[in-house]
Amino acid sequence: MAVARVALVAGATGLVGREVIAALLAAENVPGTASLDGxxxxxxxxxxxxxxxxxxxxxxxxxxxxSALPSLPPVDDVYIALGTTMAAAGGQNAFRAIDYSAVLATAQAARRAGATRCGVVSAMGADPQSRIFYSRIKGEMERDLQALGFSTLVIARPSVLAGNRQPLHQTPRRGESLSLALLQWLRPLIPANYRAVAARDVAHALVHAVRHGPSGVQVLSGRALQSG
Incomplete structure (x- = not known):
């Protein structure tokens, strides 16, 4: 029987983070959603x-x-699904504070608390040398996470995320519904890496890879994040 591992999740009120929690509960074979133990x-x-x-x-x-995380309880695995948009952040500095600084701070705090495995949600096109600010920040985040010494680091790079944001009380993203509808209609013609992917599928792929995948750095994109 596998030894139960203590998980830390940052970004649990987001589209993917919410599904990470559900995937972790399901991974422990715990039925239902109330009065659960594990x-x-x-x-x-x-x-x-x-x-x-x-x-x-x-x-x-x-x-x-x-920006000033306290000492954390002992943990084994950390899942980071923190992220925003340029529009929601209001500027490049605010965007970097979340998508880079908060992510790195969480990972560093988790390492100090004993975490050896990490799963993080990044984005397609992440590249620390990119001229596109968004992609560059994601790339810098990935690069600097790799320097923290996790035995396993899983990086999920979805394209457009699909999911219901209403229960999360999130402001609808401009043009997102139209873009998702168009991408779904054109799905057979779109290369796998560029297809919209369900947040649930991203979360399940991330949790499975962290828990059961090989050591080292793994990058999940395209078909590796899609259920079908």
């Missing part, structure tokens, strides 16, 4: 923002300031 799942949540709904007794929410 290895602890610690959630880092930005203080002052809407907290994630209670999912199980073993899910512990920590309200934190990502």
């Amino acid at each position: 290895p602890p799942i610690h959630i880092l949540h930005a203080a002052g923002r809407r907290a994630p709904a209670a999912l199980a007794r073993n899910v512990v929410v920590h309200a934190v300031d990502f």
